[in-house]
Amino acid sequence: MPKPSLPRFCKSIYALLGTSALVGAVAIGSAHAQDTAPTAPAAPTATTPAPAAASTPAPVEDAAALQERGAYIATAADCVACHTKPGGTPFAGGLKISTPMGDVISTNITPDPQNGIGKYTEQEFDQAVRHGVRRDGAYLYPVMPYVSYAGMTDQDVHALYAWFMHSVKPVATQPKPTELTFPANVRSAMAAWNFVTTKEQPETGDSATYDTQRRGRYLATALEHCGTCHTPRNFMLSEKQDHYLAGGSLGAWYAPNVTSSKTSGIGNWTEDGLVTYLRTGRLTGHAQAAGPMGEAVEHSTSHLTDKDLHALAAYVLQVPAMEDDLEHQARESFGKAVENPDIRTKEPTRIDDLSEMDGPHIYDANCSACHGHNGAGTVDQYAPSLFANTTVGSVRPDNLIMTILHGVNRKTQDGHAGMPGFGSTSDVQRLSDAEIAKLVNYLMATYGSGDQHVTAEKVGELRKAQ
Ligand code: HEC
Ligand code: HEC
Ligand code: HEC
Incomplete structure (x- = not known):
């Protein structure tokens, strides 16, 4: 159905539906x-x-x-x-x-x-x-x-x-x-x-016989509905057609810009790299899939044939570049291994009063066993490096906060990617909103896009949103 360009019509619908x-x-x-x-x-x-x-x-x-x-x-x-x-x-x-x-x-x-x-x-x-x-x-x-x-x-x-x-x-x-x-x-x-x-127009014929380009488009738009999460929405909450895959908030998680922009999107990823990510949920030196993306990989993309994955990836990688309002440098390009000397030389903070710990100490106590004292991850990258990592390199701290709160739990033929969550109310591993805020600011300043000045209130909102 064509999209009517009648603002008055839209307004009246909006009124009918209410401001919510x-x-x-x-x-x-x-x-x-x-x-x-x-x-x-x-x-x-x-x-x-x-x-x-x-x-x-x-x-x-x-x-x-x-x-x-x-x-x-x-x-x-x-x-x-x-x-x-x-x-x-x-x-x-x-x-x-x-x-x-x-x-x-x-x-x-x-x-x-x-x-x-x-x-x-x-x-x-x-x-x-x-x-x-x-x-x-x-x-x-x-x-x-x-x-x-x-x-x-x-x-x-x-x-x-x-x-x-x-x-x-x-x-x-x-x-x-x-x-x-x-x-x-x-x-x-x-x-x-x-x-x-605007709805997708129905495709015709036998979708199994499409050429690569048409098959890729069909997979991305009609079946996998990547845009449902990755395309921002207008005031009517319809996907903005002219911002296809330019990034959208899902409430708590943020589905990043995955257009071909080299600065805001995934324009530096290769087709093979994107296929690996969609098949296994991770691409070393780039990204891991947690939250809703982890689920999409586990239940859907990891089951696609190799041919379909390549068609899908090729299609996604040619989606016109859209620049982001906030991100101006590729998310995976930030950071390097940093050994924080404080952890070794300073008196360790009292363990029984976690609220007094600062970012480096919260990291040391909760994360370094897997992600390393210098943030480089395990040798096999099962626990990934925190630099050259899109979640830490993004200027939006949402996904880093959500990962710390809920961990990672993704199963594919490739194995189980498991990281514990630190948001549970009963667990001994629980980190408070203030601790997570300090940790996130420390990690982003040390390994990522810079201190994003996350507040305990922001962490509290995301904790509630789940
Ligand atoms: C993103 C979430 C989502 C996905 C993916 C999804 N659905 Fe649904 N579906 C819903 C929700 C929510 C409803 C109920 C909506 C309502 O009550 O108005 C629904 C309703 C339906 C209904 C109507 C059933 C009834 O009588 O109430 C059918 C049929 C259906 N879905 C089939 C499918 C099929 C087939 C697929 C895969 C091709 C699918 N859905 C994928 C969320 C989803
Ligand atoms: C249910 C919502 C949802 C759907 C559907 C979805 N994604 Fe995602 N996607 C996300 C979220 C949320 C993230 C961030 C995950 C994280 O940080 O762990 C993400 C991350 C990604 C990334 C990594 C980007 C980066 O910089 O880290 C790529 C690439 C990607 N998605 C591609 C796709 C493609 C291609 C499809 C369709 C086949 C798709 N996504 C479908 C929600 C979704
Ligand atoms: C028991 C080992 C372990 C601990 C402890 C741990 N992690 Fe992880 N972490 C992992 C594994 C495994 C993954 C998932 C790799 C994958 O998705 O393939 C992961 C993934 C991540 C990611 C990437 C998630 C994404 O979606 O992009 C970030 C960021 C992260 N961890 C940060 C932390 C922080 C911060 C802490 C401390 C609060 C922590 N981790 C504690 C093992 C661990």
């Missing part, structure tokens, strides 16, 4: 803590071929191919990320996704007829996935990324439907319903939002 703005996918992915990430769905290859549907006696090999394609599309589109609550059965819903208006709770999309989508016809499924309209005709909140999925081909939606109906096990549980406050609880308001929001 639309639901939007603002806090997507920050909704569940790393340490309770849902179990990954079986990799596409592990899918058991379902029996051919009784009504359509397709040749057996076609049915199997259809199931395989459906499983792969579901993985690439990361349906499990939102439709699974921490520790819950995949696709049974119940995950709370925080928005400025309250929590949207994902629904059960297993083929259970009473609690899930068992009664959905293929056409109704298509209406939900690509158009944001539920079986009963009500509009879905755009937390469900149908704006991106609108770009899927008919054939892939068909395969996706077949897979959900035949290979996903029905689960007879009903997640709590979403209860938003007025006016966001008026689902019909979403019709107006849909009208002003």
Whole structure:
């Protein structure tokens, strides 16, 4: 649908929706803590071929191919990320996704007829996935990324439907319903939002036969919905089309600029480097994926074929450069090994009064065992170096604070990346807001973009946001 250039129209919708703005996918992915990430769905290859549907006696090999394609599309589109609550059965819903208006709770999309989508016809499924309209005709909140999925081909939606109906096990549980406050609880308001929001145009033909460029674009925009997190949003909380992948806040985490800018984005990364990052969640000397990105890697990108990863990476690396308001030097280019002499020569501060410790001592007591006295990490970089590290090199301290609060917990075929979180209220390892602020300022000054003057209040806000 074309985006109308009628400011008055927009204003009236905005008035209708209230200043609290639309639901939007603002806090997507920050909704569940790393340490309770849902179990990954079986990799596409592990899918058991379902029996051919009784009504359509397709040749057996076609049915199997259809199931395989459906499983792969579901993985690439990361349906499990939102439709699974921490520790819950995949696709049974119940995950709370925080928005400025309250929590949207994902629904059960297993083929259970009473609690899930068992009664959905293929056409109704298509209406939900690509158009944001539920079986009963009500509009879905755009937390469900149908704006991106609108770009899927008919054939892939068909395969996706077949897979959900035949290979996903029905689960007879009903997640709590979403209860938003007025006016966001008026689902019909979403019709107006849909009208002003630009959706992906549906692709055509067989997506498996696309050339590299088209396949890469299809993966990035229609399936993986990278822009849902990495593209900033306008006042209506729609993705800003002219700022594709230029960086966006997810509430607590910040999805950085990943355009081809050499100063603000990832313009210095190679295609192989980006493939490694998307497959394993880390790229030595550059970045590690924690929080929502760790989950996207674990559940989705790490399962893509090599060919698809290269197509995806090649596409992302040619996205037009967008300069950032704040970042003017590549995030991974900051810092070097620094041994802080104070730690060795100064009297150690009293351990029983942590609040008196300064940055270097908090680092020494909590981080140096893994990240080294000079910040260089372990020899094998299992615990990465803190210089030449985008999280410490960013001028936005959000992801460093979130990593310290929640740690890293990412499992892929490549192994388990695990760092303890220091934000738990009960743990002996707990660091206070003031301690984390001191630590972050010390780390960014020593190994990164410079002292960002993080306050205890800022840490407190991010602690609450999770
Ligand atoms: C970023 C989070 C997110 C992702 C990813 C996501 N969904 Fe959803 N989906 C939701 C939420 C939240 C709802 C409920 C929205 C509401 O109540 O308005 C929903 C609703 C639905 C519904 C409507 C079910 C009903 O009757 O209530 C269907 C069908 C659905 N999703 C299918 C899918 C499929 C298939 C995929 C993968 C291709 C997917 N979703 C990926 C968040 C997501
Ligand atoms: C659910 C939200 C979400 C989705 C979807 C998502 N990302 Fe991310 N991404 C993030 C966050 C948050 C970070 C920061 C992670 C960290 O610091 O550990 C990040 C980090 C990255 C980085 C590292 C940048 C740097 O400078 O450290 C790259 C590259 C990246 N994402 C690419 C992608 C691509 C390509 C896709 C689509 C295939 C994608 N992301 C999908 C949220 C997301
Ligand atoms: C038990 C070992 C261990 C301890 C202790 C530890 N880390 Fe980590 N750290 C890791 C591992 C492992 C990773 C993840 C590497 C990966 O993602 O592949 C990591 C990742 C990181 C990252 C990169 C995260 C990202 O998303 O970019 C930062 C920054 C970091 N740690 C800082 C700290 C700080 C600060 C402390 C002290 C408060 C600390 N670490 C304590 C092992 C540790």
